[in-house]
Amino acid sequence: MTSAPVPVPPGPADPDGGLLAEQLLRVTRxxxxxxxxxxxxxxxxxxxxxxxxxxxxxxxxxxxxxxAARLEVVPRAVTSLVDGLEAADCVRRAPDAANRRVVRVELTDTGRATLRQLRSARREAAEEILAPLTADQRELLGGLLTALAEGSGPRC
Structure with a gap:
């Protein structure tokens, strides 16, 4: 019979940050x-x-x-995603003005409206996660997350 792992507070008892990594993964999930x-x-x-x-x-x-490169997926996966979003009128494929063989992906008006709804859904999800925190704790967490996120590269 296995028992649930006992949480170890971060610090000297968790020098490699294993607990912090697990906590970050649980919050992300x-x-x-x-x-x-x-x-x-x-x-x-x-x-x-x-x-x-x-x-x-x-x-x-x-x-x-x-x-595909930015999303770190194979090109076929992007094709499938674009197919679905194009069917929903959120994006459209457009030929590149300088090179007819190149296909670019543009947002449509429907796509921009969908993005607004998505941002709202993300804010609601974040609020559900952050509900137990005080304003000061949220500010502190925001600063810490910003410091962690600075390691990620640019989006475009």
Missing amino acids: RLHRIQKRQLEPLGITPAQSRLLRTVAHCPEPPRMADL
């Missing part, structure tokens, strides 16, 4: 579950949501190959 539940009524998957956000953050419509 919880956030993803909440977001997935909130995305269902929109008919958007978490992967499609991520692609829409990536397209929106690019200064110009990205190429399909660039999206």
Whole structure:
């Protein structure tokens, strides 16, 4: 019979940060579950949501190959995501003006409206996670998360 692991407070008893890593993963998984539940009524998957956000953050419509690299997926996965989002009128494929062989992905008006709904769903999911924290704790957490996020590269 196995028992549940006993939480070890961070610090000298957890020098390698294993507990912190586990806590971050648990919070991330919880956030993803909440977001997935909130995305269902929109008919958007978490992967499609991520692609829409990536397209929106690019200064110009990205190429399909660039999206695959940024999302760290195989190009075929991007094709499937774009197919679904194009069917929902959230994005459209557009030829590159300088090179007809290159296909770029553009947001449509429906895609921009969907992004607004997605942002709202993400805020609601975050609020559900952050509800137990005071304003001071949220501010502290925000600073810590910003410091951690600075290690990630640019989106476009």
